[in-house]
Amino acid sequence: MATHKSLGKKLRLIKATNSNRRVPAWIMIRTNRRFTRHPKSRHWRRNKLKKA
Secondary structure, X not given: XXXXXXXXXXXXXXXXXXXXXXXXXXXXXXXXXXOOOOOOOOOOOOOOOOOO
């Protein structure tokens, strides 16, 4: 990936990084562990982001 990124690409990467976190513990407690993993979680090697 290029060293100099455009602002739009940078913002998309930041959004993807922030959304790639685990489900908070208080949500697991509140839902009796019904949601243990995040449905939109992504691994950097397995699932790639869309190019657009």
